[in-house]
Amino acid sequence: MLTRDLFGLSFHNLLLHKVRSTLTSLGVIFGVGSVIAMLSISEGAKQKALAQIEAMGIDKIIVYSKKPPIAGKDSGQDNSSMTESFGLEKKDLIHIGKMDNIDRITAMRDGRKKILKGLQRLDLKLVGVDRSFLIDSVSDMGKGRWLAPADFKNRRKVCVIGKNVKRKFFSLGERRVIGRFIRIEGDIFRIVGIVDNNLGTQYPELGSPNDMIFIPMSTSMALFGNYAFTREGRSVKILNIEYDLMIVKVMELEHIDNTSKRISAYLQTSHSKVKDWGILVPLDLLKQRERTQNIFTIVMSSIAGISLVVGGIGIMNIMLANVYERRKEIGTRRALGAQKSDILLQFLIETVFLTTLGGLIGIGVGIGISQVITYYADMPTVYLWWSIVLSMVISSLVGVVFGTYPAWKAAQQNPIEVLRAE
Amino acid sequence: MTQQQNSDKSDHLVRLIDLYKTYYTGTLEVPVLKGLDIEFNKGEFVGIFGSSGSGKSTLLNILGMLDTPTAGKYYLEELEVDQMEDHELATIRNKKIGFIFQSFNLFPHLTVEQNIEVPMVYGNVPKRERRERARELGEQVKLGHRLKHRPTQLSGGECQRIAIARALSNNPSFLLADEPTGNLDEKTSGEIIKLFHDLNDQGSTIVIVTHDPALEAHFDRTIHLRDGRISHGSPITFGSPHYVD
Incomplete structure (x- = not known):
């Protein structure tokens, strides 16, 4: 099967069930959204804190009476x-x-x-x-x-x-x-x-x-x-x-x-x-702050990442139901000459499409959430280009990881059984 | 005319030699086909008859290469297909067999034109060529004006015509139909059988599996199965079709 036809077919199938496709990718949408929002909020907080420390001058040592x-x-x-x-x-x-x-x-x-x-x-x-x-x-x-x-x-x-x-x-x-x-x-x-x-x-x-x-x-x-x-x-x-x-x-x-x-x-x-004295080295403070902020970022994104995994499991579940529901289609395609690999790729690409589109929408949602937070809570937010690229890559990966099993299952369907079931 | 044509041809298209199929369910052995020897020649119009449980569906699956025999040989145009790998079988199904199903099995979300194209998609035929061929086939089954419709907008008879057009799309060696008139009324059945006759006249080899005795008169040759064996009919081609009964 030609690659272009394969992509066209998968995309076509997703468009057939717009509501279901949207609901399926909600997990990824909010997962990616929260990753983007978390990262932009924590990066904003980090940059603000670092700017304050830097403002004391990194080549200075502050000694003070207390x-x-x-x-x-x-x-x-x-x-x-x-x-x-x-x-x-x-x-x-x-x-x-x-x-x-x-x-x-x-x-x-x-x-x-x-x-x-x-x-x-x-x-x-x-x-x-x-x-x-x-x-x-x-x-x-x-x-x-x-x-x-x-x-x-x-x-x-x-x-x-x-x-x-x-x-x-x-x-x-x-x-x-x-x-x-x-x-x-x-x-x-x-x-x-x-x-x-x-x-x-x-x-x-x-x-x-x-x-x-x-x-x-x-x-x-x-x-x-x-x-x-x-x-x-x-x-x-x-x-x-x-x-x-x-x-x-x-x-x-x-x-x-x-x-x-x-x-x-x-x-x-x-x-x-x-x-009765204190000493403060802004550079040390800066490094320390950076370290704690990095830990904070890792913890926050891990929590957000868990929601991505949950979203992925949701997608796998729906794709498995989807495979069962489309047994007749699979059987007919196999009878008409589809290779197992054609079926596998068709379902896998459908899932990856879903999660990648979900990821794209999620990025929009994440930016929206952080804008709202900046506006109402007066917290600075900073978008990192790598967090956006990473979210895209991760959401596609979620599709590959959680789409492989349903796609494999679809490819393993015995065409005789499938056609007989009708 | 048809008989004359058939009698002129001696080259085998399909040869099944001492074919067995046994299903194993746990410790239980269920023999379904018990040593079949069948031949089809190019240009033949053959009917395989049998009641439920006679093994005709199993034979259809093996003929259609959706299943492999437990023992025996299956030659298609001198290719020994009984021991082929799954991916080789898929390629042969795509190139050499045209499948027609009782309930048409059209894809409801695709247009008539796109439905006809499906086997060509799996055969890596370029898009422009596919469109051209789908149009030709649409005309051939007299539905050229409905190419942009969806199957849900068509009658049962029309759907089966489209399914036949789809089966023809890769110029297969033979058409294999499973109860093609099972879901149709008498009049429409007659039209579909006529279409098969027309295609056969144009040179297509057609094998139809059915339990409907009313169709018997239409075939060049019939094979009757009972309990996994040929009960009567002519498993091999002689000069002209004949009926044992």
């Missing part, structure tokens, strides 16, 4: 004291700066000021930064300029604000913000620029650069020193923290692991009393 776990009231230490000191210090900055493979360090200090708009407290931070912060935080200038060397040298009371600060502080209509003044706990700063960090960088304990008001580190030191007042319940505490964050840029990326280990080792010995 409030140590409460020493415990039983221990009695420091409890009575009004001053609480913890976190990264100047000597740490100097020591780490002298290590191998360190390009530069950008330090940041949170002023811990209450930022008010009228009587409403805004969730913003006033931070003192080094001049290199703009580059090291992978941020851009939206408008105006970044803090200039003269601002640092002269301890000027100027500030650069994050883009969210502008939105929260000023009403929508106000276009011209640069050159205006902002008042924070009695100090007045002139705004010289707006920072835009569109990568979604989030620093531990501090949050996004878009929610920060940056002033020169020297100005911060001159105005506030190392001290900050906080109120906890009724008691007022004085916090003594020199630096809240250090962005350590390494020279050679391949040695970033060693460098971060050395920094950790140093901090462990110099801050041996309490663990």
